[in-house]
Amino acid sequence: MSVHADVARRRVEELLRAHEEQAVRRWAEIAKASPEELGEIYQALLSVLDEGRDDFADVRGLLADLSRSRARAGYAPADTARAVFGLKEALYEVVEADTDGVEAARGFIWFSRLIDDLGLFTFETYADAREKIILDQAEQLLELSTPVVKLWENIVAVPLVGTLDSARTQVVMEKLLQTLVDTGAEHAVIDITGVPAVDTQVAQHLLKTVVAARLMGAECIISGIRPQIAHTIVTLGIEFGDIVTKASLADALAHAFRRSGFQVSGGGGAHVAIRAERV
Amino acid sequence: MQRVPVLKLGDVLIVSIQVDLEDQSVLALQEDLAEAVVAHGAKGVIIDITAVEIVDSFIGRMLATIASMCGMLDAQTVVVGMRPAVAITLVELGLSLNGVRTALNLEKGVALLDHLRSAAS
Known part of the structure; x- marks a missing residue:
């Protein structure tokens, strides 16, 4: 200075x-x-x-x-x-x-x-x-957003919410596969109702998860495909191959039930719900 | 070189891989298994890889090769007990093992073979 x-x-x-x-x-x-x-x-x-x-x-x-x-x-x-x-x-x-x-x-x-x-x-x-x-x-967010829930004996579901990127896919995949090992579930439903958009990359991530689950001996069903998303997927030319896809989680669950030999009775035909009130 | 034992249970052969596989032992296993399938007239082969923690593309291809080889000899192959990390690795390697059946554990593998056989007959 x-x-x-x-x-x-x-x-x-x-x-x-x-x-x-x-x-x-x-x-x-x-x-x-x-x-x-x-x-x-x-x-x-x-x-x-x-x-x-x-x-x-x-x-x-x-x-x-x-x-x-x-x-x-x-x-x-x-x-x-x-x-x-x-x-x-x-x-x-x-x-x-x-x-x-x-x-x-x-x-x-x-x-x-x-x-x-x-x-x-x-x-x-x-x-x-x-x-x-x-x-x-x-x-x-990464921890919170990926729960694996048990729907039924041998059936688990992963409700995905938010955009899928590589990091999240990795977390989801690991968590799902670990749950398969822990519970011995044979059917996994990946519900993408909460995924705002599906592009080739997201589809790639989904496919990887499905194939990994398949390698471990579990069957994956992708559900919650909204009409616009179905349109996008077809327009982009993404092939899901022989992976089962369903419009709603309910359809996927029904499919999983059928595959694991459960029978659901009481459905079929239109029915009217009546609320019985006791006096 | 460690040889992987091939166990016979009824008309099913069980191969439980307990060691880290070297390329040589993998090749030996392929030969042993093909001979055992013919010798025992096995209808099913279960490969248990619960203990396998590390795989490479060679081992991934080996599983596919064994499956198609046993298929030629009329034996269904089921790979059981794959660990999550192994499954992720195989997917990242681009090996989806098409044509190989998988099950979560040995018990489910045996059940799957039974189911396949009853469906075929």
Whole structure:
């Protein structure tokens, strides 16, 4: 650091210390935040400058807290950053009133850069926190969205909801196959009612799952194919080969019943449901 | 080289693979099995791969080859006890083992053979 810059920096430090009360009050006004909270940051900043260190870990820690609490309170990250930038304005008023204008102005440039860094840091903290939430949610979604349910003795179903990508297919496949091992089920129904669109890639994923289940000795039925999806599949020229496909989960269950030798009685023909009321 | 034993149960041959397969033992198994099918006049072959954790394309093809070989000798082949990881690997390798029958475990494999035979007769 050159001698000039050093002198200028010291001048700003002196000003910061001399006009602490005024600066914090003005800063709090500009930032619309509590003077206590900002005073704490101000103190931390001062002590770092006092010791002549370039390590702003304490200040950053406080700013991270500020960023988090403000994010929780519903402030936009830009507001938080703007609040931090407010210190520049507060200090500028002090610098303007200073007698030794040149040194102070030169020091102000240095100080301004420092505050910019710190302001951007709050933004980073905010982005990091957001990123973490998104990652956590993606993970939870992956876990939540793939239940394998037992429909009947030897019949399991996988109701798929949401778009199928490679990662999810992998999870679904592993879970389904493991369930087949655990329960010894011979029929698996993959219900795609909740899958918004089927393209070649999704179809490929479905086929892989079916073939893997077949390799393990279980029969797969794909159900829940909506009219538009049937149209798309045919238009794309996707071949499901000898894989059984049904329009609804009920049809698939009926098919599985037939294949495993169960008989369902009582169906057939139109019937009217009557609600019997006891008096 | 370890040889895989071929067990006879009625007119069904049971091959339980308990070791990690080398290419040599796989080739030996194919020969042994073909001879055993002819010698015993077996009508069904069950290959139990419950203990197999790692497969490659060679072993995948071997299963298909054995199945079609036994088919030529009029014996139905059922592969039983495939682990999920193995099934996924075979699918990723693009081997769907068409023409090979599969069952979840040995018990279901025997039941499947019985069912196939009663359907054929």
